[in-house]
Each structure stands twice: as C-alpha cells, then as structure tokens.
Amino acid sequence: MRKAALLYNPDSGGSKQRQRELQSALSILKDGGVEAELLPTESRDHAGNEAKRVITAGCDTIFACGGDGTIHNIAQVLANTQIALGILPIGTANALAHDLRLPLDIAEAAKAALRATPKRVALGRITCLNLNGSTETRFFVVAAGIGVDAHLFYKLHTGTKQKLGMGAYYAKAWHMWFTYPMTRFRVACSEGGDSTVREAKVTELLAVRIKNFGGVVRELAPGASLDRDDMRLILCHTGHRLFYLAYVTRCLLRQAWSIPGIELAYSTKAVCDYAAAPGASHPQPKIYVEADGELIGSLPAEITMVPNALTLLAPSAEAR
Numbered sequence: 001m002r003k004a005a006l007l008y009n010p011d012s013g014g015s016k017q018r019q020r021e022l023q024s025a026l027s028i029l030k031d032g033g034v035e036a037e038l039l040p041t042e043s044r045d046h047a048g049n050e051a052k053r054v055i056t057a058g059c060d061t062i063f064a065c066g067g068d069g070t071i072h073n074i075a076q077v078l079a080n081t082q083i084a085l086g087i088l089p090i091g092t093a094n095a096l097a098h099d100l101r102l103p104l105d106i107a108e109a110a111k112a113a114l115r116a117t118p119k120r121v122a123l124g125r126i127t128c129l130n131l132n133g134s135t136e137t138r139f140f141v142v143a144a145g146i147g148v149d150a151h152l153f154y155k156l157h158t159g160t161k162q163k164l165g166m167g168a169y170y171a172k173a174w175h176m177w178f179t180y181p182m183t184r185f186r187v188a189c190s191e192g193g194d195s196t197v198r199e200a201k202v203t204e205l206l207a208v209r210i211k212n213f214g215g216v217v218r219e220l221a222p223g224a225s226l227d228r229d230d231m232r233l234i235l236c237h238t239g240h241r242l243f244y245l246a247y248v249t250r251c252l253l254r255q256a257w258s259i260p261g262i263e264l265a266y267s268t269k270a271v272c273d274y275a276a277a278p279g280a281s282h283p284q285p286k287i288y289v290e291a292d293g294e295l296i297g298s299l300p301a302e303i304t305m306v307p308n309a310l311t312l313l314a315p316s317a318e319a320r
Contacts, residue, residue: 001061001113001313004029004036005054006088007047007074009066018090018106022065025088025110032114038065044073051077060084061313063113065106067091068142072292079123079139079309086113086313093293095142098214099226100314116313122229123309124209128289128301140209140291141310143220144303146272147204147236148244150288151180153295182239185287185299189233189270201275204236204244207267207303217251221264229307230268237261273300 006029008022022038029036039054041047051062051074062078063086064071071087078085088109089097103109123139130136155175184201191198208221209231224232236244238261250257276284287299 001034001084001086003059004034004061004063004086005050005059006036006038006063006065007050007070008038008040009047009070010040021090021106022088024107025065028107028110029114034061034114047073048077055081055083061086063088065090068093068095068292069294071096071141072138072294075123075139075141075310078311079306082311084118084311084313086116088113093213093215095210095213095293098218099142099210099212100312101212102315112315113313115316117316119226119312119314120308121226121310121312122209122305122307124207124231124291124303125306126207126289126291126296126301126303128297128299130297131295136297138291138296139306139309140207142210142213142292143206143208144289144291145204145206146289146299146301147185147202147287148180148182149204149206150290150295153290153293154288156295181285182241183285183287184239184275185272185284186275187235187270187272189265189267191265191267200235200237202235202237203239204234205270205272206234207231207270208234217248219254220251222256223264223266226312228266229305230266231270231303231305233265233267233270235263235265237263268305270303271300272302 006026026036026038039050041050061084062074064074065088068091087097087102088106089102089104103112124144125139126144127137182203184203187202187205188197188199208224209226211225212218213220221232221234243259243261247259247262274284289297289301
C-alpha cells in the first residue's frame with residue numbers, strides 16, 4: 001500500500017466524533033509511509049465517482065469508511081480490478097468487518113491495515129429489475145436476499161435506518177413478523193458441483209458469503225465462507241412464522257438443529273421469478289431484492305458467482 005483514499009460517508013455510524021477518529025486513522029496511515037487523503041461522499045453515485053477519480057490518480061487502495069452499504073457501493077468500482085479494498089468500520093452492523101475480525105476501533109483498524117495481507121476473494125453478482133424497472137447488475141460481498149428480508153429493507157428505504165440505526169431494524173422486523181404475507185416465489189438452482197437444476201417455491205432466499213455477521217446472530221448460514229467460490233443458500237420453503245423464529249433461535253444458540261421447511265445448500269447460481277405465470281389475472285405483490293443490506297430492486301433476479309474478483313485488506317492469519 002503506497003497511496004490510499006479514505007472515502008467517508010458522513011451519515012454512517014451517526015456519531016459526530018467520527019471525523020476526529022478518521023483524522024486519527026489518516027495520521028496513522030501517513031506515519032506508516034502511506035500517501036493518504038480523506039474524502040467525504042455525498043451519495044452512492046458520488047462515492048463511485050470519487051473512487052474512479054482516485055484510481056485514475058494512482059491510488060492502489062481505497063478504504064470504505066462506513067458500514068456494509070458503503071463497502072457495497074465502493075465494491076462496484078473495485079470489482080475485477082487489482083485495487084485493494086480496506087475497511088474502517090463505522091457503520092450500523094459492520095458484518096464484513098466482523099467476519100474479517102477487524103478491530104472496530106477506527107485507529108486500531110488503520111494500524112491493522114498497515115500489517116494486512118491482500119486477500120483475493122470471489123464476489124456474488126445479482127441481476128434484477130431496479131426500482132425504476134430497468135435491468136441492473138450489482139456485485140455483493142456479504143449477502144443478497146429475496147423475499148422477507150428484502151421487504152424489510154424496502155420498508156427502511158425512507159431513511160429510517162440512518163436515523164434510528166439498529167433500533168429501526170428491530171422495530172420493522174417485529175412489525176413484519178405479524179404483517180408480511182409470506183408470498184412464495186420460484187427459485188431454480190444447482191447444488192455444489194452437481195449440474196442438475198432443482199426447482200422450489202420459497203418465501204425467502206438468502207445467498208450468503210460470510211461466516212460471522214457479528215452481533216447476536218453471528219453464524220446465519222453455517223458453511224458460508226469468503227474462502228469459497230460459491231454461496232451458501234438459505235431456502236425457506238415454509239410460510240410458518242414459528243419456523244423462521246426457530247431458525248433465528250438456532251443461530252442465537254449456535255445449535256445445529258434441523259428446522260422444518262428451511263434448508264441450506266451450496267450453489268454458484270440461482271434464478272428467481274414470481275410464482276404466478278406472466279399475465280395472470282391476479283399477479284403477485286412485488287417481491288423485493290437486496291444486496292449487502294441495500295435495496296436494489298425486485299424480481300425476476302439471477303444470482304451468480306464471480307471468482308477472483310476483489311482484493312480485500314484482511315488481518316493476517318496470525319493476527320486473526
């Protein structure tokens with residue numbers, strides 16, 4: 001790492017002291033011999049444009065100073081390049097930082113970056129209809145979801161998340177527990193190295209890439225790992241709310257219980273669409289799609305894997 005840019009989302013984390021902490025991180029990188037600058041971003045598009053600009057200016061590393069949404073936005077630019085992605089975690093959940101075992105203290109995370117080992121990983125890729133009805137493709141680092149969880153992000157789309165943090169997630173999730181209709185949709189996927197395609201109707205599909213989400217849930221999809229070139233699918237065949245609750249309880253208690261109607265599979269491709277036939281007299285309600293906690297659109301959707309697609313600055317195995 002010789003030249004780095006720290007892209008900072010002023011809304012991420014919600015703390016006024018973040019600017020001072022980031023200045024401290026900037027000083028640590030400079031003292032470590034890195035030519036670095038701190039750049040605030042105003043929007044997703046602005047962050048992407050700034051990332052492109054600093055790459056053209058010779059940066060070999062870009063730090064996402066924020067949460068998983070900030071990481072997601074910058075990863076769109078860094079995918080399939082040799083530019084490294086560093087992380088200074090100041091977001092709401094910081095799932096990727098937890099999985100990489102990065103210090104959540106910003107200064108310590110900057111020190112860890114100076115000792116980090118570049119790690120080349122696969123990225124997930126999802127194509128769906130964006131909120132304007134056009135086809136859009138996005139990369140994801142942590143996870144993508146269709147159905148129940150994406151509907152939650154749709155409800156949070158107004159900005160509640162930024163105002164209330166994790167409290168917004170819990171409040172909306174509790175409300176959805178009673179109100180979401182558990183609408184089914186079709187999914188076709190291959191398992192492992194098997195070329196046979198299996199089809200199912202599910203109420204939720206999660207494509208997970210990391211092992212440790214942190215917080216109380218931690219291991220949402222046992223077997224998921226950034227070291228793999230596939231994704232861990234969670235297929236929820238059930239519409240029973242108690243089975244969803246049982247699965248979350250399993251994660252909380254770190255138990256290997258088998259939950260009726262919920263299964264795990266390894267896959268490199270999943271294709272999802274509405275269960276109702278096109279032109280049906282009673283079309284289904286819109287089913288939403290999210291990636292890395294960002295609402296990106298609705299069905300139909302295709303999820304695939306892109307091997308060797310992103311360089312992450314991760315603590316060495318000894319440090320972790």
